[in-house]
Amino acid sequence: MVTRFRRPAVAVVTTLALVGLAACGSDDEQPDANQAVQPATTSCASSGELSMWERSGGNKQMVDLLVEAWNTKNPDCRINLTYIPHTEMVGKIAQGIASGEVPDLMGMDLIYAPQFEKAQQLVDLTDRIRSWPEIATASKGHMTVATYEERLYGVPLYADVSALFYNKDLFQRAGLDPEKPPTSLAELRDYADKITAIGGDVKGYYLPGNCAGCNIFTVGPLMWASGAKIEAVDAGDEPLTGDGVKQVLQFGRDMVKAGNVHDGDRAENGETFHLQFGTGKVGMMGTGNFNITLARQQNPGMKFGIGLLPGASPGSSASFIGGDLVVVPRGSERVADAVNFMKFLLSDEVQVEVYAKALNLTTRTDMVANKYFEAEPLVQDVAKALDVGRTPYTLTFFEQINSPQGPWLQMLQKAYYTDEDLDKVIADAKTAMKTVASAG
Structure with missing residues (x-):
């Protein structure tokens, strides 16, 4: 359940930071370019702790619940979650990419995803995730901004x-x-x-x-x-x-x-x-x-x-339709594990037993009909906004x-x-x- 305000699309970014972001890296530096794509699961692809960044001012309690659920299921590749002040997030990502010190995965205010995608600072996940049946019912607003030039870069983390x-x-x-x-x-x-x-x-x-x-x-x-x-x-x-x-x-x-x-x-x-x-x-x-x-x-x-x-x-x-995406920054060495976390987020079990149980919107539209929402008419009412929602x-x-x-x-x-x-x-x-x- 949410206990604090999530300001929609309020991460502070500056033109200077974005220019610096775009300047570092080039097309041929995409990590994972020559590696075989592994079939996604909802478990560890390898062992060892994963690092994840998420902006403050977002849906902290929901993200905490999702990471806790992953860690309980996957003790051999637990996620170490760090919250970055929203005013510092973009600059920190840019600095991390430039220095090669990036998290394995991160939450990103969805509204800024196209800027990072254009700057080629996120890992292209198209070949890994485009065939998932869950993608077809994932929040259209999220998936719109997760797409740049018909390539996919992430999936919904949470929805507002x-x-x-x-x-x-x-x-x-x-x-x-x-x-x-x-x-x-x-x-x-x-x-x-x-x-x-x-x-x-x-x-x-x-x-x-x-x-x-x-x-x-x-x-x-x-x-x-x-x-x-x-x-x-x-x-x-x-x-x-x-x-x-x-x-x-x-x-x-x-x-x-x-x-x-x-x-x-x-x-x-x-x-x-x-x-x-x-x-x-x-x-x-x-x-x-x-x-x-x-x-x-x-x-x-x-x-x-x-x-x-x-x-x-x-x-x-x-x-x-606002919220965050989960994406993989350029330079991550744990792309397969990050993708498995995405698969985990979109799974039927997590959609119902984590998102819906906490009375947060599911990020798949076919999961709106569930026992928890049926018992809470107000969530059913607010979910109607998904049908008329849009994301710039x-x-x-x-x-x-x-x-x-x-x-x-x-x-x-x-x-x-x-x-x-x-x-x-x-x-x-x-x-x-x-x-x-x-x-x-």
Whole structure:
């Protein structure tokens, strides 16, 4: 079960680090290139401890459970897991590859995988894993970013999806049906107005004002559901297209002006994002599946439900599929063991008895129907987001979207907190994103 916030796509990367990353190594240095491919199992391929790096700020408890399960089954090749501060992860990987001191395998924020794949800093696993039947039902969002030029570089480690959490107690107090979450932006605004009218310290909605990753995770889907496209995939691609961009920016501006969000939301940088819904003071909030367990721990008496993040048209919805991949860095000497760990993660037993038992989403869609989820309706509800979810694919995600100084957050902050013309706000952000994509 999750007991801490996992900031989606928030590992800090710099252009300098990526340039350095791309510079080290060349095509003919791929480890394992002349070695025979061994059939994958869920056990040791060789003996001796395996080293694994994972970013902090991720789903630590889930990763700990997975590694513990592997170590219990495979005492002769136990994994020694090390957490690297998320702000240091990319630089540490680059330095490790340059010096030849890399872990045998590692967890990677999925959103950055294409950048590492293009830079040829991950081991190409295509011939080892493409024939696995489990790959066919592995999370499509994860597998999309695990693929570069039709080659495969990893499998899902864990999955996060965004959805609309709503406080049923506040719904009842506001005269709303606690079994019917909003299904459009207009309803979301209307419901928020009614909940805010309760008074006191209660607000109808939560809008993080200083967290780029939080907003792509929860506001990005509002745009997608409204027919918008956000990021530029590469040079020449047009970002911020579709009426949904302006519709959602206007929605956010109106929410702030109507007093439907707490004043303190403006300073939210992601550090306390995960704690907001469990306070019982927020009527509705875009957040992730991790908040099911956390909200219950914070506020055991609070009744809440989960719906999909809606768009402008009634019944439209979308979700951000985030999380981590497990990949093999260039220079690993234990590729076969790393691949066996991947096979282990995707096995039926681990999907049900580790992921599902801990009330975390399975990373295979055919494993969603299981005894643990059947006993937990909220997990079933949040799993519906997998059907409408997507994961952005771009080689410049950080610079366009996730940077605290980047065009995405600047655009949102101008929309939320100023009266600047929204067409100009969008045009400025579009120009900045295109510039970044062209440079990348």
